[in-house]
Amino acid sequence: MKQDIILAGVGGQGILSIAFVIDSAALKEGFQVKQAEVHGMSQRGGAVQSHLRLSEERIFSDFIPRGEADLILSVEPLETLRYVDYLRPEGMIVSSRTPLVNIPNYPDLETVLGKIKEVPGHIIIDSEKLAREAGSARTQNMVMLGAASHFLMVKKDDLVEFIGVLFETKGESMIAANIRALELGRQAAEPQGGT
Amino acid sequence: MKTEILLGDEAVALAAFHAGLTVAYSYPGTPASEILEYLIKLAEKHGHLKASWSVNEKVAYEEALGVSFAGKRALVSMKHVGLNVAADPFMNSAITGTNGGLVLAVADDPSMHSSQNEQDSRYYAQFAQIFCFEPSNHQEAYDMTRRAFDLSEETGLPVMIRLVTRLSHSRSTVQPRQARGENELNYGASRDWTLLPVNARRRFKILLEKQPGLVRLAEESEFNRLELNDRDRSLGVIASGIAYNYVMENLRSRDTAPSFLKIGTYPLPEKLIRRLVDHVDTVLVVEEGYPLIEKMLRGLFGIPGKTLRGKLSGDLTLSGELSPELIRPALGLPGLPRRELKGFEPASRPPQLCQGCPHADTLIALNKALESSPRANVFSDIGCYTLGAYPPYEAVQTCVCMGASVSMAKGGAEAGVSPSVAVIGDSTFGHSGLTPLLEAAAANISMTVIILDNATVAMTGGQPSYASGERLVRLIEGVGVPREHIRVIEPLPKNLEKNVEVIKEELAHDGISVIVAVRECVVEARKRKRRA
Numbered sequence: 264m265k266q267d268i269i270l271a272g273v274g275g276q277g278i279l280s281i282a283f284v285i286d287s288a289a290l291k292e293g294f295q296v297k298q299a300e301v302h303g304m305s306q307r308g309g310a311v312q313s314h315l316r317l318s319e320e321r322i323f324s325d326f327i328p329r330g331e332a333d334l335i336l337s338v339e340p341l342e343t344l345r346y347v348d349y350l351r352p353e354g355m356i357v358s359s360r361t362p363l364v365n366i367p368n369y370p371d372l373e374t375v376l377g378k379i380k381e382v383p384g385h386i387i388i389d390s391e392k393l394a395r396e397a398g399s400a401r402t403q404n405m406v407m408l409g410a411a412s413h414f415l416m417v418k419k420d421d422l423v424e425f426i427g428v429l430f431e432t433k434g435e436s437m438i439a440a441n442i443r444a445l446e447l448g449r450q451a452a453e454p455q456g457g458t
Numbered sequence: 459m460k461t462e463i464l465l466g467d468e469a470v471a472l473a474a475f476h477a478g479l480t481v482a483y484s485y486p487g488t489p490a491s492e493i494l495e496y497l498i499k500l501a502e503k504h505g506h507l508k509a510s511w512s513v514n515e516k517v518a519y520e521e522a523l524g525v526s527f528a529g530k531r532a533l534v535s536m537k538h539v540g541l542n543v544a545a546d547p548f549m550n551s552a553i554t555g556t557n558g559g560l561v562l563a564v565a566d567d568p569s570m571h572s573s574q575n576e577q578d579s580r581y582y583a584q585f586a587q588i589f590c591f592e593p594s595n596h597q598e599a600y601d602m603t604r605r606a607f608d609l610s611e612e613t614g615l616p617v618m619i620r621l622v623t624r625l626s627h628s629r630s631t632v633q634p635r636q637a638r639g640e641n642e643l644n645y646g647a648s649r650d651w652t653l654l655p656v657n658a659r660r661r662f663k664i665l666l667e668k669q670p671g672l673v674r675l676a677e678e679s680e681f682n683r684l685e686l687n688d689r690d691r692s693l694g695v696i697a698s699g700i701a702y703n704y705v706m707e708n709l710r711s712r713d714t715a716p717s718f719l720k721i722g723t724y725p726l727p728e729k730l731i732r733r734l735v736d737h738v739d740t741v742l743v744v745e746e747g748y749p750l751i752e753k754m755l756r757g758l759f760g761i762p763g764k765t766l767r768g769k770l771s772g773d774l775t776l777s778g779e780l781s782p783e784l785i786r787p788a789l790g791l792p793g794l795p796r797r798e799l800k801g802f803e804p805a806s807r808p809p810q811l812c813q814g815c816p817h818a819d820t821l822i823a824l825n826k827a828l829e830s831s832p833r834a835n836v837f838s839d840i841g842c843y844t845l846g847a848y849p850p851y852e853a854v855q856t857c858v859c860m861g862a863s864v865s866m867a868k869g870g871a872e873a874g875v876s877p878s879v880a881v882i883g884d885s886t887f888g889h890s891g892l893t894p895l896l897e898a899a900a901a902n903i904s905m906t907v908i909i910l911d912n913a914t915v916a917m918t919g920g921q922p923s924y925a926s927g928e929r930l931v932r933l934i935e936g937v938g939v940p941r942e943h944i945r946v947i948e949p950l951p952k953n954l955e956k957n958v959e960v961i962k963e964e965l966a967h968d969g970i971s972v973i974v975a976v977r978e979c980v981v982e983a984r985k986r987k988r989r990a
Contacts, residue, residue: 330793
């Protein structure tokens with residue numbers, strides 16, 4: 264069993280937090296993990312992505328080969344589209360519909376969402392709305408992790424455990440908001456909840 | 459010991475700590491910064507370990523050399539272009555030799571994700587004639603660093619660990635081993651460490667005499683592995699470092715693998731290469747960075763009777779990072795089927811200055827002050843403000859290397875550029891801008907240096923800056939810039955008009971002037987408030 268996931272978003276959206284939670288859960292469950300990140304210049308409001316690979320067997324490449332990703336998990340819809348060519352033909356997308364507009368030529372949102380919908384296995388989530396419902400607009404990343412949790416080879420309970428570890432220093436209310444965000448995202452992506 | 463998930467950089471750091479490290483030094487630079495970041499965290503927990511940021515890479519290397527002289531173990535880490543700055547002590551440290559183990563971890567940035575070039579540090583190891591490890595994964599990064607300290611003491615030479623972005627900034631599991639204690643204080647012999655010609659000639663001969671021994675160490679190293687396929691002699695693959703992973707990723711699903719030599723050390727294991735080449739018809743060399751191995755194999759005339767393929771033959775790209783899919787054609791494999799976005803090209807999203815960044819206010823004021831100076835030139839430097847080259851600012855015209863803004867503005871002024879302006883950050887100024895300012899002030903060159911003092915090394919994640927605040931102003935005065943031409947401004951939108959006036963006045967001054975724009979980095983300000 265293996266799973267290759269592209270995490271996508273814009274610098275500052277908490278891609279690496281999603282990665283930390285999945286990585287830690289995978290290690291606990293005895294899987295092999297490799298996860299390539301973007302640091303440095305791109306973190307300043309640029310496009311960021313992380314290649315996350317889980318497997319029962321030895322993983323060689325830190326990069327997912329183009330054409331082998333099982334899932335794109337994205338916190339921003341335009342960023343989702345940047346990595347579609349990493350998907351294998353049956354690969355799926357779990358994407359936010361909340362745009363982060365920090366460039367002058369951001370395309371029409373409906374066109375962007377339309378392109379995502381061309382991929383047969385897609386789930387589009389209103390992460391901003393659910394994050395606010397969870398108590399903090401900054402929890403959109405955990406909403407998206409929750410939405411993708413149906414399809415991950417790690418257990419949801421372990422994700423919850425490591426959200427606790429991730430936000431340990433930020434206090435109980437921050438941990439609770441992030442776990443709520445995970446649960447709301449998960450509910451929204453139930454088979455009847457997707458679009 | 460417990461298995462941990464670590465960045466490649468962190469695996470090197472942890473291994474150095476477990477190897478009995480006494481002190482670590484570095485200057486921030488992507489993708490190497492996380493090595494010292496991790497050691498600083500370890501030092502906070504373990505009182506005996508020291509880890510601190512240096513003012514630049516040359517200083518870092520020399521500090522590490524001082525530790526080695528005293529018989530203790532030192533780690534010095536930097537990005538690839540940082541080694542250009544540290545090249546002087548680096549080259550000479552192979553001549554003095556080491557006393558306590560000295561390991562240099564240098565992280566290359568193929569594809570130039572956060573760099574001005576993609577130079578290959580393996581050439582530096584070859585140039586200095588020292589041993590170099592090139593890990594392919596996190597466990598090797600740990601194991602090789604552990605080994606590197608012992609090997610440094612066994613050979614009496616510094617040892618290089620060559621990393622690349624894809625390993626430095628990738629996370630995976632590492633199984634650490636039992637930690638070793640620190641070395642005792644034990645000074646080096648002055649006849650070896652005083653490189654007067656008489657000593658240097660003797661020491662250089664010793665370095666040359668050590669070379670065959672280094673090749674033997676490479677041939678015996680567990681990190682170089684040869685696997686010969688006796689049934690199929692058509693192809694042999696030589697793969698080094700991270701490139702090994704990309705080859706294995708593609709061979710995973712194949713029933714029969716070609717003959718294979720995995721390279722993890724330099725100098726190259728000559729006998730193993732000879733055995734592989736003798737065994738096959740075609741040799742494919744896959745390496746991240748420049749075609750160093752391929753060039754050595756090819757020499758001037760190639761290998762008689764054999765086909766050599768790689769970057770020089772055009773089978774692999776000469777620039778940019780490799781990836782699993784990029785090397786498939788060279789292995790004779792078809793492309794993988796994949797999804798495609800038809801008729802849609804996602805708009806690019808380049809990095810940019812943060813909302814509320816003080817640099818933006820300074821650059822806007824500078825642009826306004828220069829409106830009536832069509833022949834002005836703004837020389838700039840390495841830092842977040844380099845993003846001011848992009849629209850909407852388009853405020854700076856050069857970015858070459860640390861400190862070059864000040865030196866180039868002086869050269870430009872002497873060639874007739876007017877106004878000649880340098881824009882440089884506080885930490886970059888401390889790194890390499892101070893010395894050219896000393897020179898420009900002594901000659902009272904007609905130029906204006908704008909120092910953006912945000913009190914941190916922002917681009918690499920907020921490491922401390924030494925040339926900041928009051929100390930910075932005193933430094934500028936100390937090198938001889940007249941007090942009346944050192945102007946301090948606060949870059950805020952509400953101060954725009956005032957700041958434009960100050961800049962205009964100094965641009966009009968026929969002599970050296972320095973404007974210090976002081977406002978804290980917004981990211982660091984936010985972090986500070988969260989901590990409080």
